Amino acid sequence: PKMGRKLLPEELLITTGSSQVIDLLCWALLDRGDWVICEEPTFLGATGTMYNHGARFLTVPCDSEGMKVELLPDLIERALASGNRIKFIYTIVNFHNPLGCDLSLERRKRLLEIASTYGIMILEDDPYGWVRFEGEEIQSLFSMDEQGLVVFASSFSKILAPGTRVAWCAGNSEIIRKMAVFKQGTDTCTSVVVQAIVWEYCRLGHLDSFLPRIVSHYRDKRDGMEAALQKYMPAERVSWQKPKGGFFYWISAPGIPAEELLKRAVEKKVAFVPGEAFYPTGTGGRDDFRMCFTFASPEMTDLGVEKLGEAISEFE
Amino acid sequence: PKMGRKLLPEELLITTGSSQVIDLLCWALLDRGDWVICEEPTFLGATGTMYNHGARFLTVPCDSEGMKVELLPDLIERALASGNRIKFIYTIVNFHNPLGCDLSLERRKRLLEIASTYGIMILEDDPYGWVRFEGEEIQSLFSMDEQGLVVFASSFSKILAPGTRVAWCAGNSEIIRKMAVFKQGTDTCTSVVVQAIVWEYCRLGHLDSFLPRIVSHYRDKRDGMEAALQKYMPAERVSWQKPKGGFFYWISAPGIPAEELLKRAVEKKVAFVPGEAFYPTGTGGRDDFRMCFTFASPEMTDLGVEKLGEAISEFE
Numbered sequence: 001p002k003m004g005r006k007l008l009p010e011e012l013l014i015t016t017g018s019s020q021v022i023d024l025l026c027w028a029l030l031d032r033g034d035w036v037i038c039e040e041p042t043f044l045g046a047t048g049t050m051y052n053h054g055a056r057f058l059t060v061p062c063d064s065e066g067m068k069v070e071l072l073p074d075l076i077e078r079a080l081a082s083g084n085r086i087k088f089i090y091t092i093v094n095f096h097n098p099l100g101c102d103l104s105l106e107r108r109k110r111l112l113e114i115a116s117t118y119g120i121m122i123l124e125d126d127p128y129g130w131v132r133f134e135g136e137e138i139q140s141l142f143s144m145d146e147q148g149l150v151v152f153a154s155s156f157s158k159i160l161a162p163g164t165r166v167a168w169c170a171g172n173s174e175i176i177r178k179m180a181v182f183k184q185g186t187d188t189c190t191s192v193v194v195q196a197i198v199w200e201y202c203r204l205g206h207l208d209s210f211l212p213r214i215v216s217h218y219r220d221k222r223d224g225m226e227a228a229l230q231k232y233m234p235a236e237r238v239s240w241q242k243p244k245g246g247f248f249y250w251i252s253a254p255g256i257p258a259e260e261l262l263k264r265a266v267e268k269k270v271a272f273v274p275g276e277a278f279y280p281t282g283t284g285g286r287d288d289f290r291m292c293f294t295f296a297s298p299e300m301t302d303l304g305v306e307k308l309g310e311a312i313s314e315f316e
Numbered sequence: 317p318k319m320g321r322k323l324l325p326e327e328l329l330i331t332t333g334s335s336q337v338i339d340l341l342c343w344a345l346l347d348r349g350d351w352v353i354c355e356e357p358t359f360l361g362a363t364g365t366m367y368n369h370g371a372r373f374l375t376v377p378c379d380s381e382g383m384k385v386e387l388l389p390d391l392i393e394r395a396l397a398s399g400n401r402i403k404f405i406y407t408i409v410n411f412h413n414p415l416g417c418d419l420s421l422e423r424r425k426r427l428l429e430i431a432s433t434y435g436i437m438i439l440e441d442d443p444y445g446w447v448r449f450e451g452e453e454i455q456s457l458f459s460m461d462e463q464g465l466v467v468f469a470s471s472f473s474k475i476l477a478p479g480t481r482v483a484w485c486a487g488n489s490e491i492i493r494k495m496a497v498f499k500q501g502t503d504t505c506t507s508v509v510v511q512a513i514v515w516e517y518c519r520l521g522h523l524d525s526f527l528p529r530i531v532s533h534y535r536d537k538r539d540g541m542e543a544a545l546q547k548y549m550p551a552e553r554v555s556w557q558k559p560k561g562g563f564f565y566w567i568s569a570p571g572i573p574a575e576e577l578l579k580r581a582v583e584k585k586v587a588f589v590p591g592e593a594f595y596p597t598g599t600g601g602r603d604d605f606r607m608c609f610t611f612a613s614p615e616m617t618d619l620g621v622e623k624l625g626e627a628i629s630e631f632e
Contacts, residue, residue, distance in 0.1 A: 016332055016481075016503040023502045027368065032348070049501040052343065163508030165332075185365040186339045186502060187332040191510045192479030 002129075003152055003170060004143020010173040013180055016190045018127055018167035020183075021153040022046050022090075025123055026053035027182035028175060029087045035079060037120075038090040039067045041250075041278030041285055043097045046090060046125065057280040058086065064241055066103030067091055069111045076118050088121040088151075093141060095128035095246025098278050098290035102244065105138050112141060115149050121175070122150045127167075128246035130159045130211060133219040135244045148172030156198055158247070159211060166190060166198045218247075218294050221301065225249060225293040228302045232309030249291045250275075256315050258289040264314065268307040318445075319468055319486060320459025326489040329496055332506045334443055334483035336499075337469040338362050338406075341439055342369035343498035344491060345403045351395060353436075354406040355383045357566075357594030357601055359413040362406060362441065373596040374402065380557055382419030383407055385427045392434050404437040404467075409457060411444035411562025414594050414606035418560065421454050428457060431465050437491070438466045443483075444562035446475045446527060449535040451560045464488030472514055474563070475527060482506060482514045534563075534610050537617065541565060541609040544618045548625030565607045566591075572631050574605040580630065584623040 015021050022045075030036075032054025038047060040059035047057065058075055060067050072089075079086055091111070093103045103111070115122050124141045142152035148171070155167035169179070183189070201207055226242050229249070238253045251272075253261070258274035265271065275285025296304060331337050338361075346352075348370025354363060356375035363373065374391055376383050388405075395402055407427070409419045419427070431438050440457045458468035464487070471483035485495070499505070517523055542558050545565070554569045567588075569577070574590035581587065591601025612620060 016507070019501070020503045045500070045504075052498065052501045161509070163505070165503060165505065165507035165509075182368065184361070185335070185368045187336045187481060188361075189479070189481065191332070191481035191507050193477070193481075193513060194507045194510045197509060 002137070002140070003154075004140050007170050008173065011170050011176055013169050013176050013183070014190050014195060015153075015167045015169060015183070016187055017157060017165045018125065018153045018155040018169070019045055019049060020186070021125075021151070021167060021169040021179075022049045022123070023053075023186065024179040024182050025088065025151060025169075025175075026050055026055065027185075028178040029121065030055055031085075035084045035086045036088055036090055037072070037075070037086060038280065039092065039096070039099075040281065040283075041098050041275060041288075042090065042280065043092060043125070044277050044280075047280040050090070051280070055087075056084075059279075059281050062096070062099055062101065064101050065107055066093070066096060066099075066101050067107065067111070069107045069114065072111070072114045073117075076114070076120070080118075086118070086120055088123050089115060090123045090125065091141075092125045093129070094126055094138070095131065095243055095248070097128070097246070098248050098273070098275070099250045100241060100243030100246055100248045102135075102138055108139065108141055108144065112144055112149075116147055120149070124150050124152045126152065127155045127158050129154065131215055131218055131247070132245040133215065133222060133243075142170060148174075151175060159214065160198065160201065160207065164194060164198060166194055221293045221296075221298065224298040224301050225291070225305065228305035232306045234309065234313050237312055237315075247292050247294045249293060250288060251291060252288045253312060254287050256287055256312060258285070258287060261289070261311060261315070264311045265308055268311060270304045270307045270311070272308075318453070318456070319470075320456050323486050324489065327486050327492055329485050329492050329499070330506050330511060331469075331483045331485060331499070332503055333473060333481045334441065334469045334471040334485070335361055335365060336502070337441075337467070337483060337485040337495075338365045338439070339369075339502065340495040340498050341404065341467060341485075341491075342366055342371065343501075344494040345437065346371055347401075351400045351402045352404055352406055353388070353391070353402060354596065355408065355412070355415075356597065356599075357414055357591060357604075358406065358596065359408060359441070360593050360596075363596040366406070367596070371403075372400075375595075375597050378412070378415055378417065380417050381423055382409070382412060382415075382417050383423065383427070385423045385430065388427070388430045389433075392430070392436070396434075402434070402436055404439050405431060406439045406441065407457075408441045408443075409445070410442055410454070411447065411559055411564070413444070413562070414564050414589070414591070415566045416557060416559030416562055416564045418451075418454055424454065424457055424460065428460055428465075432463055436465070440466050440468045442468065443471045443474050445470065447531055447534055447563070448561040449531065449538060449559075458486060464490075467491060475530065476514065476517065476523065480510060480514060482510055537609045537612075537614065540614040540617050541607070541621065544621035548622045550625065550629050553628055553631075563608050563610045565609060566604060567607060568604050569628060570603050572603055572628060574601070574603060577605070577627060577631070580627045581624055584627060586620045586623045586627070588624075
């Protein structure tokens with residue numbers, strides 16, 4: 001998750017949350033009607049912002065190793081052949097939202113090759129990379145990029161506090177300069193009061209000492225949800241992959257529409273996000289849903305998953 | 317400057333500086349190519365943001381009572397006749413940036429009538445209203461608006477600290493809701509850390525006790541610049557109006573191009589903002605410039621104005 005190399009000052013921009021990175025990159029690159037390539041499913045906040053800027057989406061399905069990058073060349077060729085301009089590829093590399101998976105090193109390398117072949121920029125969104133419970137860190141796209149095609153984004157939201165609204169992005173000086181210009185047109189600058197607080201917090205070593213604690217705290221919650229899922233989920237109807245970090249479980253329940261399940265679950269006071277919300281082209285996720293494990297207490301998680309298991313079992 | 321009435325929660329939106337109010341109102345109202353009516357000259361940051369959103373500008377000249385609102389009906393009629401859509405009127409009501417003048421009560425009432433006749437919204441930008449050195453407070457447009465056409469914007473930037481990046485806007489619940497939706501696409505929310513700091517600061521009464529001090533501090537600086545202008549400016553070549561509040565002097569120097577004057581002034585280590593920057597249609601301000609009096613020390617202001625007077629006198 002670490003960016004993997006030192007930055008020059010002109011390669012860095014502090015932003016008001018990493019949602020602003022997306023907003024500013026859109027300002028800098030997108031004209032209405034331009035295309036963005038993203039994983040499907042993907043973070044709906046990101047595609048929502050891109051949509052506001054008039055983006056249209058080319059989507060790539062994922063498996064347990066993340067975006068199926070081998071599908072990209074064909075997708076890109078077809079889009080270019082029909083005269084579409086592709087402005088960037090949006091990818092959540094570590095502990096994907098909503099899938100929970102990592103983009104494998106192999107695929108990262110291949111993705112960079114493809115981006116470089118077609119001269120397409122990449123937005124590497126990595127809010128969860130620091131929240132790793134096990135396994136080896138995988139090199140960032142940014143650290144392997146030799147052509148300045150990657151804009152890396154991360155945030156203090158998941159490792160300090162979400163209300164901080166201090167995030168950052170790194171990229172080639174040209175794109176960062178453009179984004180900084182547009183930043184002046186949106187909020188001028190990120191609150192220097194809160195920047196100073198975050199700086200002091202880091203400088204005094206609090207982040208370094210807090211990180212292992214929060215990671216361990218979230219790991220316990222992940223383990224709690226995993227145990228509850230094993231205990232209460234009807235194994236023949238649902239499947240999931242245990243995430244190695246991040247915030248989310250992605251549950252597949254073939255034949256059980258998540259929207260309908262949500263209605264029944266809410267009656268039992270359990271909520272989740274139905275999968276369709278994460279499909280910008282609206283063509284999937286009907287029988288999938290996302291559960292966040294970082295917020296609820298172990299008891300509530302256990303009770304919630306039990307109730308959810310009941311709701312699923314009640315489906316014909 | 318006070319808004320003049322109590323707000324319902326759904327009429328209020330906290331923003332990341334009041335530049336974000338402009339950004340969000342543009343998101344909520346503007347399609348590319350739509351028209352915005354503004355004073356000329358006006359705050360270049362505001363028109364810059366609107367320009368990013370594809371706004372085109374209809375401008376209204378000002379005199380010592382602010383926008384010449386009697387010109388509006390004709391301007392609007394002609395624009396509508398040629399099929400243009402006018403989305404809102406942008407006005408800085410108190411201690412105008414860059415002019416320093418107030419929009420008179422008479423004109424405020426007339427402006428509301430006109431806006432209501434044509435059903436055009438008004439963005440009442442009031443960052444300086446609390447910084448009044450003398451004279452009577454003038455009722456806000458927002459407080460007199462009975463039809464929900466006015467969005468009022470103000471900020472803690474000028475009365476607490478600019479780096480705070482906490483501002484607010486108030487308007488009818490429908491427009492505020494739309495702006496809140498777009499806010500989620502830009503920075504999600506304004507830092508709750510800094511919101512909490514500002515809240516505590518206000519709650520403990522520090523803002524109330526600080527305001528008279530900062531106003532008096534700025535009044536002294538205004539008086540210092542006024543005295544220096546009287547002392548050093550060649551009276552036959554330049555004119556200005558003493559502002560009753562705010563941050564700025566607007567100096568007119570007929571026959572002396574401000575861009576050229578700036579070059580010579582910079583050699584004497586004096587800087588100001590040439591007037592043309594404040595003309596979104598680029599059709600005026602050539603012989604005018606803006607000076608900010610709130611930053612420099614009295615000694616520096618005196619020395620700076622002396623040097624500037626020299627530079628002006630050196631013009632043929």
